[in-house]
Amino acid sequence: MSGALQDPIIEIAYIVAVTLFILSxxxxxxxxxxxxxxxxxxxxxxxxxxxxxxxxxxxxxxxIIIGLVVGSLIGIPLGLVQMTxxxxxxxxxxxxxxxxxxLVGTAEFYLRTPSISAFVMSALAIEIILGSLTFTASLMAxxxxxxxxxxxxxxxxxxxIVNLGILALAILIxxxxxxxxxxxxxxxxxxxxxxxxxxxxxxxxxxxxxxxxISLLNSYAGLSAAAMGFVLxxxxxxxxxxxxxxxGFILSVIMSRAMNRSFTNxxxxxxxxxxxxxxxxxxxTVRSATPEEAAGILEAANSVMIVPGYGMAVxxxxxxxxxxxxALTKRGIDVKFAIHPVAGRMPGHMNVLLAEADVPYDRLIExxxxxxxxxxxxxxLVIGANDVTNPAARHDKNSPIYGMPIxxxxxxxxxxxxxxxxxxxxxxxxxxxxxLDKTLMIFGDAKSVVGALVRELSGGHDH
Amino acid sequence: MTSEMLSNIYVLVLAAFxxxxxxxxxxxxxxxxxMSLTNAxxxxxxxxAIVIVGERKSTLATVLGTLAVIAATSxxxxxxxxxxxxxxxFKTSPRTGGPK
Numbered sequence: 001m002s003g004a005l006q007d008p009i010i011e012i013a014y015i016v017a018v019t020l021f022i023l024s025x026x027x028x029x030x031x032x033x034x035x036x037x038x039x040x041x042x043x044x045x046x047x048x049x050x051x052x053x054x055x056x057x058x059x060x061x062x063x064i065i066i067g068l069v070v071g072s073l074i075g076i077p078l079g080l081v082q083m084t085x086x087x088x089x090x091x092x093x094x095x096x097x098x099x100x101x102x103l104v105g106t107a108e109f110y111l112r113t114p115s116i117s118a119f120v121m122s123a124l125a126i127e128i129i130l131g132s133l134t135f136t137a138s139l140m141a142x143x144x145x146x147x148x149x150x151x152x153x154x155x156x157x158x159x160x161i162v163n164l165g166i167l168a169l170a171i172l173i174x175x176x177x178x179x180x181x182x183x184x185x186x187x188x189x190x191x192x193x194x195x196x197x198x199x200x201x202x203x204x205x206x207x208x209x210x211x212x213x214i215s216l217l218n219s220y221a222g223l224s225a226a227a228m229g230f231v232l233x234x235x236x237x238x239x240x241x242x243x244x245x246x247x248g249f250i251l252s253v254i255m256s257r258a259m260n261r262s263f264t265n266x267x268x269x270x271x272x273x274x275x276x277x278x279x280x281x282x283x284x285t286v287r288s289a290t291p292e293e294a295a296g297i298l299e300a301a302n303s304v305m306i307v308p309g310y311g312m313a314v315x316x317x318x319x320x321x322x323x324x325x326x327a328l329t330k331r332g333i334d335v336k337f338a339i340h341p342v343a344g345r346m347p348g349h350m351n352v353l354l355a356e357a358d359v360p361y362d363r364l365i366e367x368x369x370x371x372x373x374x375x376x377x378x379x380x381l382v383i384g385a386n387d388v389t390n391p392a393a394r395h396d397k398n399s400p401i402y403g404m405p406i407x408x409x410x411x412x413x414x415x416x417x418x419x420x421x422x423x424x425x426x427x428x429x430x431x432x433x434x435x436l437d438k439t440l441m442i443f444g445d446a447k448s449v450v451g452a453l454v455r456e457l458s459g460g461h462d463h
Numbered sequence: 464m465t466s467e468m469l470s471n472i473y474v475l476v477l478a479a480f481x482x483x484x485x486x487x488x489x490x491x492x493x494x495x496x497x498m499s500l501t502n503a504x505x506x507x508x509x510x511x512a513i514v515i516v517g518e519r520k521s522t523l524a525t526v527l528g529t530l531a532v533i534a535a536t537s538x539x540x541x542x543x544x545x546x547x548x549x550x551x552x553f554k555t556s557p558r559t560g561g562p563k
Contacts, residue, residue: 025482026488034550045543060517064517064532067513067528075538075544079544080548081545104531107527110523222501234510235471238471243486245479254494355552
């Protein structure tokens with residue numbers, strides 16, 4: 001298809017599109033300019049697509065138009081999903097992106113075989129392997145997030161050897177095809193084996209690892225597109241793929257750092273294995289409080305730090321939390337939200353949910369800032385977060401989460417935890433936070449407890 | 464290795480570094496929109512699919528290409544749409560800076 005590159009008008013349009021893509025990401029750096037960034041991306045995309053339609057090698061438009069129309073019809077509902085469904089929607093879109101590159105790669109292979117240079121065949125193999133594995137892995141991730149598939153990690157003995165063996169087999173096939181690109185009989189295996197690998201890769205992944213895994217799949221989808229750029233000799237694709245690839249990579253690094261784990265550990269060392277060595281159960285008594293009692297303490301506070309976690313998303317409590325924020329702010333209490341990088345199921349998950357509920361974003365603060373604030377905070381209120389608040393991460397060398405950066409809620413004067421019951425968190429670890437003298441447990445569903453707190457706080461003084 | 468391949472590798476390396484520098488600056492606040500935006504941009508793969516479909520070189524290529532156009536277009540439309548919806552929700556406190 002390098003024909004597309006020989007038309008200067010198309011080339012210039014592509015350069016404009018690439019420039020707009022880069023500006024788009026640059027403008028995303030702050031909420032003030034972010035929407036302009038989306039518009040730049042949209043214009044760039046439109047220019048690139050329209051320019052491509054001018055390509056003289058196109059002999060018929062009917063299937064192109066059908067594809068564009070059907071794709072748009074599928075895309076619109078995917079763009080209108082509930083904010084709580086954003087993690088699974090994101091995983092699904094990684095699957096679609098990877099599906100597209102794998103299909104284009106397959107079509108290119110059958111069009112060009114057997115005369116494919118070693119360089120192009122290598123790029124094609126990378127495109128197909130990454131595309132196929134990202135396709136099935138993302139579908140699996142979406143299934144787990146949507147709870148169609150069990151969320152808990154499934155592990156078995158020798159899992160890593162099986163997985164690595166399958167990946168090695170795919171690479172061997174790729175090497176064979178680079179040397180003998182006419183081996184069409186072998187090509188379907190280059191698609192199927194990575195697809196199997198993609199499924200097996202996600203089987204041992206649990207909910208708490210999803211932020212890292214989604215980021216990594218984002219990166220793979222980008223790299224697959226960049227490899228496609230080498231096959232099609234399109235710098236536009238190479239740049240867009242590289243941008244997506246580096247974005248996903250940076251996010252994966254941030255996520256795995258926030259869990260104090262390496263990539264390999266996330267992918268090949270499911271939490272299931274560390275669970276066995278789980279630290280001794282924390283001991284002590286648990287003090288519980290009713291919403292009435294909690295509201296009394298909150299009324300007397302000057303500053304409150306709310307720590308939201310996945311439990312808030314599950315209970316869909318973000319709108320109640322916003323009412324709670326309003327009730328406290330109205331009383332002159334300073335309220336902030338401490339956001340752990342891996343709170344929720346994808347990077348930035350909590351921020352989006354709270355923004356949806358109209359919580360001003362300047363009230364959402366990052367982990368480091370929150371940790372310097374906690375010692376001055378009167379009440380830290382934990383809503384549906386668990387492992388990211390466990391003080392054992394700081395001092396208990398036997399704890400599986402030892403070394404993980406946490407939100408130091410235990411440094412606040414009073415800690416309140418809204419929780420369904422005493423069941424341990426995802427990592428299967430007891431949270432010693434719950435046994436501190438300063439901690440009050442408020443048992444119940446996040447949404448109804450926060451609702452009860454709001455009622456208490458607004459009932460306290462009648463207009 | 465032709466000079467075109469080499470120049471494409473240069474482009475890859477430069478774009479990856481540029482991506483690093485630009486994306487490093489994105490506030491953690493916006494990491495979810497970042498992911499949906501890069502996903503939409505990545506769907507630029509649609510241009511490769513359009514060419515394959517339009518060239519009509521074989522039935523297989525046309526079928527696979529059309530499916531690829533559908534998948535990529537749905538990412539373009541859905542990705543930009545949801546990114547914009549998310550960003551519209553991010554509002555600052557009514558009073559500038561908010562209570563201190």
